[in-house]
Amino acid sequence: MYDLVLKNGKIVLSDAVLEGTIAVNDGKIVAILDSDIVPEAHQSIDVKGNYIFPGAIDTHAHLNDPGYEWREDYEHGTAAAAVGGYTTVIDMPLQNEPALTTAAIFDKKIAKVSPNAYIDYCFWGGLVPDNFEHLADLDQKGCVALKSFIGPVSPDYASLNYGQTFEAMERIQKFGGRAGFHCEDFSTIKWQEQRMKNAGRLDWQGFLDSRPLIAEMLATVDIIEIAKATGCKAHICHVSHPDVAQRIKEAQQQGYDITAETCAHYLCFSEQDVIEKGPLFKCAPPLRSKSDVDRLWDYVVDGTFSGIASDHSPCSYEEKHSEILGQKINNVFDVWGGISGIQSCVQVAFYEGCVKRGISPTVLANSMAKLPAKAFGIYGQKGDIRVGFDADFTIIDPNKEWEIKAEDLQYVNKMSAYVGLKGKGLPVYTIVRGQVIAENGKLVGLKGSGKFITKTQGE
Numbered sequence: 001m002y003d004l005v006l007k008n009g010k011i012v013l014s015d016a017v018l019e020g021t022i023a024v025n026d027g028k029i030v031a032i033l034d035s036d037i038v039p040e041a042h043q044s045i046d047v048k049g050n051y052i053f054p055g056a057i058d059t060h061a062h063l064n065d066p067g068y069e070w071r072e073d074y075e076h077g078t079a080a081a082a083v084g085g086y087t088t089v090i091d092m093p094l095q096n097e098p099a100l101t102t103a104a105i106f107d108k109k110i111a112k113v114s115p116n117a118y119i120d121y122c123f124w125g126g127l128v129p130d131n132f133e134h135l136a137d138l139d140q141k142g143c144v145a146l147k148s149f150i151g152p153v154s155p156d157y158a159s160l161n162y163g164q165t166f167e168a169m170e171r172i173q174k175f176g177g178r179a180g181f182h183c184e185d186f187s188t189i190k191w192q193e194q195r196m197k198n199a200g201r202l203d204w205q206g207f208l209d210s211r212p213l214i215a216e217m218l219a220t221v222d223i224i225e226i227a228k229a230t231g232c233k234a235h236i237c238h239v240s241h242p243d244v245a246q247r248i249k250e251a252q253q254q255g256y257d258i259t260a261e262t263c264a265h266y267l268c269f270s271e272q273d274v275i276e277k278g279p280l281f282k283c284a285p286p287l288r289s290k291s292d293v294d295r296l297w298d299y300v301v302d303g304t305f306s307g308i309a310s311d312h313s314p315c316s317y318e319e320k321h322s323e324i325l326g327q328k329i330n331n332v333f334d335v336w337g338g339i340s341g342i343q344s345c346v347q348v349a350f351y352e353g354c355v356k357r358g359i360s361p362t363v364l365a366n367s368m369a370k371l372p373a374k375a376f377g378i379y380g381q382k383g384d385i386r387v388g389f390d391a392d393f394t395i396i397d398p399n400k401e402w403e404i405k406a407e408d409l410q411y412v413n414k415m416s417a418y419v420g421l422k423g424k425g426l427p428v429y430t431i432v433r434g435q436v437i438a439e440n441g442k443l444v445g446l447k448g449s450g451k452f453i454t455k456t457q458g459e
């Protein structure tokens with residue numbers, strides 16, 4: 001007698017789609033059986049021919065907890081992730097108060113958030129100029145990677161220069177960690193921003209021109225070179241442009257352990273959306289052209305990307321439209337930068353990739369589960385549908401049509417660039433370690449059932 005059986009499903013692996021039955025005990029996959037075998041179980045779900053994906057992993061989200069719960073918190077952020085089909089989220093260390101830069105802060109953060117998570121979660125540790133002595137401790141505590149900024153960021157989370165990056169990567173290499181980077185060149189952006197302001201170009205085209213491709217390219221290429229020089233594992237966050245992806249691919253082909261992610265918004269929206277619709281579409285790096293969106297998909301298909309992330313970066317309504325922390329918004333440069341998307345990315349990736357572009361579902365099993373699990377050292381627990389792995393599944397009905405509506409969002413602030421988008425192919429079950437957490441757009445799991453995940457031994 002099993003705890004749970006999933007029958008009549010199309011099981012999506014990274015290289016094949018199989019018809020079969022999945023049996024689960026104690027939260028783990030214990031058998032994958034022929035589809036005509038349906039053993040007894042306490043709970044049996046007829047998947048009705050829909051796709052059973054390995055649970056999707058969001059490699060990059062800002063849940064803002066502790067410290068900025070009025071933007072988002074663990075309860076709402078992980079509920080949204082669950083309804084949207086993610087089963088594990090890797091949460092960022094900044095937009096936390098305090099930012100996660102020491103082991104003592106780690107202890108406080110996990111105590112605060114763990115009672116409220118609906119899905120499993122990992123932490124990115126912080127990497128800032130003054131916490132190099134704490135990096136090994138953060139790794140020991142279970143942070144799966146360490147996050148730094150090359151481009152400008154908020155005053156409470158300083159960016160690294162390349163000298164500091166070199167030292168940090170030398171240190172991180174020693175304990176086998178992975179350093180992740182927001183790659184946009186600091187001086188290029190600062191100069192371009194000033195240039196736009198001096199020219200009175202305070203409109204959305206001015207914003208786009210302040211963050212040109214060259215800024216993302218310069219920082220990415222430099223990080224690749226520092227990774228090569230130090231032998232440190234690197235991860236390039238939220239790649240927005242196919243030319244940047246190509247440079248990463250070339251480094252991967254040379255044998256360097258440099259992983260990268262893109263985000264769902266770079267795979268569906270374009271700079272035209274920024275110009276026409278403004279604040280909700282402001283993010284960094286910015287959205288690119290429509291032809292860049294199409295070419296970026298090529299790097300999802302070929303496995304350059306270990307993750308289609310949300311970069312969920314929520315804020316209040318006022319921070320997009322009127323004021324931020326008491327500062328009035330005067331022009332596009334003052335508007336909060338970030339897209340709320342954690343609830344929409346899986347369905348958008350499925351629709352844009354598998355429905356519109358005819359990409360095999362195996363590509364998403366790879367890019368949203370297997371490769372991210374490997375990049376962040378949690379493969380073996382997460383990332384695949386294999387005996388012994390956690391029973392995490394994202395079950396998608398490929399024919400179900402959808403429209404994203406604000407009132408259906410689980411966020412603290414129910415607004416998103418994705419509102420109004422329509423498509424086909426929707427997560428109908430989100431299952432974490434054998435427990436159904438979301439079903440048909442409704443949250444059915446227990447708050448606090450999400451578990452903190454650390455790197456798999458031996459991975």
Ligand SMILES: [Zn+2]
Binds near residue numbers: 060
């Ligand atoms: Zn981010």
